[in-house]
Amino acid sequence: MTPADSAPALRPGVNKIEVPVLARVEGEGELHIKTKSGKILDLKLRIPEPPRLFEGFLRGRHFMEVPDITARICGICPIAYQMSSIHALERALGVQVHPSVRALRRLFYCGEWIESHVLHIFFLHLPDFLGCQDAFEVAAKNADAVRMALRLKKLGNEIVRVMGGREIHPVSACVGGFWRAPRREELEALVPELEWALDASLQAVSLTASLEFPDFEQDYEFVALSHPEEYALNEGRIVSSRGLDIDAAQFEEHSIEQHVKHSNALHSVMRERGSYMVGPLARFNLNFAQLTGKARQAAAQAGLVPPVRNPFRSIVVRAVETVFAVEEALRIIAAYEPPPAPRLEVRPAPGAGAAATEAPRGLLYHRYAVDENGLITEARIVPPTAQNLRRIEEDLWGYVPKLLSLDNDQIAWRAEMAVRNYDPCISCATHFLKLRREDV
Template sequence: MNPDTKTYRIDVHHVTRVEGHGNIRINTRDGVVEEVKLCIVEANRFFESFTRGMQPQEIPWIVGRICGICCVGHQLSSTKAVEASQGITVSPQTVLLRKMLNESQFLQSHVLHVYFLAVPDFVGAPSVLPLAKTHPEVVRRALRLKKLANDYTEVMGGRTLHPMSNTLKGWRKLPDPERLEAIRARLIAALPDLEETIAVVRSLKIPPYERETEFVSLKHPDEYALYDGEVYSSDTRSGVPVAEYRSVTNEFTVAHSTTKWSRWHRDSYAVGALARVNNNFEQLHPEAQTVAERLGLKVPCYNPYMNNVAQVVEIIHCAHNSLAMIETALNGGLKEEPIIHIPCAGRGAGAVEVPRGILFHEYAFDDAGRCCDANAIIPTSQNINNIEQDMKAFVPRMLPVMSKEELTLHMEMLLRAYDPCISCSVHMLDVEFLD
C-alpha cells in the first residue's frame, strides 16, 4: 500500500490487559500523522481525602486499598512516610521483613504481567485463555509461579492481598519460621520454572523501536534499590532525597487526560523495571545480570518494549535475593519488638519501588495527631506523559511499514509494556484513528 494514501479511522473497544480507562487518539491523513494523544478518562478517586482525620497507624492499612496488585507497595510507602512524620526509626529486623514482603509483591506482579498480559501479544493470542489449549505447560508454569509468590506474601504479611502484619515501628505478627523455610524450599524448587520463563521470553520478538528518555528510580549504593535510596536521574547521574520528591514529579495537567502528568529534566521521564535496571544494573544479583545478557538487555536501553524483559530480570533478582534474605531471617532468629506509638504533629514523605515504578506518599499530622494533609503519586501518573511521547515518536516510523491492524497492535503493546495501572477496576482501551 502506498503510505501517502494512509488515512485511518479505527475504533477498538474493550481491549483487555490494561487496567482502567484509556483512549489512544491518532489522526493520519494521506500518510501524515496529524495527532497522537493518550487520553485518560478515569474519574478521580480521592484516596488522599479518605485519610483526613485518621491516626498515623490507621493510614497504611487504608491506603493499601488504592490498588489490589501494588497493595504491599502502597502500604510500605505510606508506612515510611508516616514514620518520617512521627520521627520513628525502625530496627534492622523490620527493614529486612519489609524488603522480603516487597519482593514477594514483585514476584506476584511481574509473573502476572509477563505471562498473562504481555506474552499473548507476542504469540498472537487475544488473551492467556487460548494459550491454555495451545501452550498448556506455559500456563501451568505461570500458575505455579504466581501461587508461590502469593503464598510468599501471605506468609510474610498475613494474607495474600492487603497484608496486615506490617505496622508502624515493626511487625504485628512475625512470619512462622517453618512456613518461611517452606517458602525457601519452594523458591529453590522453582528455579527450573524460572529458567523456562527465561527461555519463553528469549523466544519473543521484541519490536526494535527506541527513544532516548530520562529514567528515574530509587538508587542505593549497597543494594538494588527497591525499598530504600535517593530519587535518582539517569540524566544528571545524581539523586535527591525522597523528602524533595515534588521537585522530581512536577505534576501538571493536560486537557485530554484526567490524570496528572510529570516531568523532571526533560519533557517526560520513565519509571519502572527498565528504569531500575538502567539505573542500578551493577546492584542486580549476579544471576539477574547474566539473565539480562542472555535476553539481550544491555544498559542503557531505550526500547520501552524491553520493559517486559527487564521485569523477567527482576523476577530472577527477587527470587535469588529472597533466598538470601530468608536465610538471614531464619539464622538470626526473629524477635518480637514493641510497636506502641503515641501520635504527634509532623510531616513526612516516603517512597518505595513497586513493580510499575517509584511510588511516593506524604502525610502531615496536626497537634492532635490526626492527618490533615496527604499526597500520593503513583508510577503510572509519572509514566503517562512518557508513554504518549513514545507514541508520538513511533507512530510516524511505523505508519509507512505497517497496516492499520499492525499499528493498532503495536500501540496497544506499547501501552501494555509499561504495565500501566490506570485504575483498579475496569479494563478498557479505545484506539481511534480520525480522518
C-alpha cells in the first residue's frame, strides 16, 4: 500500500533498511540506510552498475563518429548526449550552424523532453504518490490518465522519429547540422497531435499539482544553463542561484569531484560551496521568465512560485516543462524554413572545446580535444545524475529522520521516492561514478 502513516514505536538497537534493487530508475542502484535510536548512522546510495569506460574508447575515434557513440550512454536521453557532444565538437572545430539548424536542434530536444518527462511523471514517479507499485497498477485505477500519458509519450517519440529515423539512438544529428533536414510537410503533420498535447500536458500539470507532497524543503544551490531570450536547451551560460555565471569552458574550474567520508562514491560539488542540484527544479527556478506563456500560466495555477524548494514537487515542474516543450515545438514548426544545406562539411583541425546542454535530467557537460586528423585525443563527460548524486544523499540525510517512526518497508519506499525526485539515470552516471567498495 501507500507510504502510509501508521506509526509503530521507535525500535531500539541498530536498524538496517536495504533496498537491494532500486526500481523505476534507469540503471542499477542500491540504497543502504543504517539507523540507531532515531538517528542515521550511515546512508549510502550505492551504484553497482558496471562502468563502460566511454571516455576511454572515445579516444582515437573520428569526431563524426562521436555523437552516435555518446548516444549509447543513455537509451532514455540519447539526444542530450548527441547535442552536448556536437556543441562541444563544433566549438573545438569553430563551426557556426545556420539558424534553421539551430531551431531544428531545439525541436529535436523538445521531442526528447516530452518523451522522457512523461515517462518519468507517469511511469516512474506517479505510482509512488498513488501507492502503486507501477504504472500498470495506476492504469487499473485510472486507465484514462495512463492512456493519455502513453499518447503524449508517443508524440514525443514521434517528433524524434520523424527527425531522426527512430526513437532511441536516432541517426540524423551530426557535427555541422543534420544528415537530413525534415521537409516542412513532415513537421506540419505533427501539428494536430501537438495541439492535442497542449491540452493533455496542461491536464498533466493539474493532475500532478493535486497530489499530496511531503512537507520537505532544502536550501539548494540550483545550477542550469540560462539564455536571455529563450528557455535554455542548447545554448547559454551556466548560472546558479548563488551567483555562478560562467561559460561552459570554465565548468571544470568550478564543479569539482570530492571524496566524501560517508560514501566511497565521488560526487560533484561547487568549489568552496558544496552540493548542488541540476534538472527541472533548477531550470524552473533560474529561467522562469523565459518559459512560454501557457507553461507560466499553468505553473501559476499549480501554485508553483520560484524558487520551488520541495524536491517532491519536481513532478509538477516536469509537467510544466512538458507544456513548454509542446508550445515550443509548435512555435518552431510554425516558423520552420528548411536550411539551405542540412549540414556543413566540417574539416578536421586540431582544437579543444567544451559545451553543456540541458538533458531532461539536467545539465550535461562534454569536453573534447581533437587532433589534426579529426581524431579524439581527450574526452570528458559529466552527466546530470553524477552532479546530483551528492545532493540526493543530502536530501536523504534530511528526509529519512522524519520517517523513522514508520516500519522499514515504508521508510524504504519513501526514501526511494525521494531518490526518484531526481529521475536519476544511473546508466549515464556510472561511466563516471566510482563504484563503492564494501568495507566492513
